[in-house]
Amino acid sequence: MGGIKWYEHLELPADLVAAANACLSVDPPRPPGSSCEFYAAAGRLSLFAQAFRDALGALARIAADDSAWTGEAADSFRTVLEDPQRTHADQVPARYDGYARALREYASTLDGHQSAIDSARAAVGSTLDTYRLRAAAAAPAFPRNPALRFPPSAPPVGPVVDPTFLERAAAHDCRAAVVRFQTAYNAWIDSARRCQRAVKAVDGDKLHNPHGASAAGAAIDGAFHAFVDATADVAGLVSTLTAALAVLTIPWPPAAAMFLLVSTVASGVQLLADVDRKLQYHENVSLGDLAFDALGTIPLAKPGSEALKGGRALKGAGVVGKFRAVGAKFATSVGSDLRGTFGPGAKDVLRGLRTTKARPDLKAGRAAFDGPGAAQDWGVNAAQAGTEAYDNRKRGARAVEQAAFEVVLGPAGPLLVGATNTAIKNVGGLPRLAYPGVVP
């Protein structure tokens, strides 16, 4: 849809006849429409605005607790009602009132403009005709030769009246009529443009479609929205997968600890994404979803804040040093939270890790896959990791771990293994994960 086609002011050439002709041929010759039609349209718009306002009021009364309509059905009905302030539905009547006001104001001037322009046009037409007659009369029918007298015996006499006087007077009248027409016409143009601007100004509410910078913003917002959805989905998948793997790999404590860490981080990401979906995009994210997300983040809730504190405390330090220090503090907190969250039992597990051989107990892990259903699907990656690890067993414990992490984590492996190593280091005396190049 194109933009508004604005009315343009009438500009006239300097030549009188050309200017008068421009007045007579201007398009449109007079303001289109009638004041009645504008008033009628404004009335319809105002009626609609009032009807919309009344309907919103009726719905608001039903939505209110003290509504006359009570009962279970009324309660169900209330659940489908939206807050008009949140959806901006309350701005619809104002928009229609804005249209109506613009049209009514224009209508109030239209009759005057039309009669002024009609009158000025008539004056231009008649004065132009007069001017043309006088100009034709003042001009000689044929060129005179002053040397020849007619009759030849008559003495030379000067003109009694200047033959151009009447022509100049007609020109003056015609020019005045032209100026009057231009003034009247441009006064109408001003009113019409004022009406157009008033209609356009209605679009300053929050109802308009995104366009220009807003469109770009909306596009970014749309992309971000999709990203948030995808993040929530992927994080949810990772969280569930790693939580399952953590359980399945309990016989292999280093992997279990790492999967627990990954699961917790993923739960945190999913919680943030779901909160954003709920608050910003009003998606159907239940409190149950948020509760489960939050549950998954418990081991890292405190470490997150500790890491932030660490980051603030390191103001002025180098970037690398900052990240290392924050990571170390974060990891220390992970260890303490793991112990704190799971209690003495966790301490026993962690203590047991020190003496555990860094080699998977494949039989124990495989037993968990024997059950039917989705657990098998979730465990496909774990099984593949186990196979890879088993194939690499002769290359030593570090090769086994490296192969497993490459399969399960892919490109994210180095980062996550590094974080987990730091965490394990801070818990104290645990076997470190061996992904090359990550742990200094």
Place this chain on the structure above:
Amino acid sequence: MGGAIDVDIDVLRRLAADLVGLAAQLDADNKDGTGIGDWISDPKIRTALKNIQHDWSHKRGEFVGYLKGVGQAAQAAANAYAQTEHQIATAARH
């Protein structure tokens, strides 16, 4: 589940009709032939109105859907109440 029921069926019916009617009018206000711009013979003011009406097509579509949905829900509730009343009245006569 018990509870008091207090409803004016006629008011509910009128509200349902109003909401559906508003939805239809809101929808028609931007269509060729029925739109607000078509009420005006001045071509440039008509274009301005059409442009501005078009410029909130997304929100208007949402409101049309919302009004229709709520109106239909109100209509269904009114019908259900009326039917229940009729059945109770019929049962009371026998």
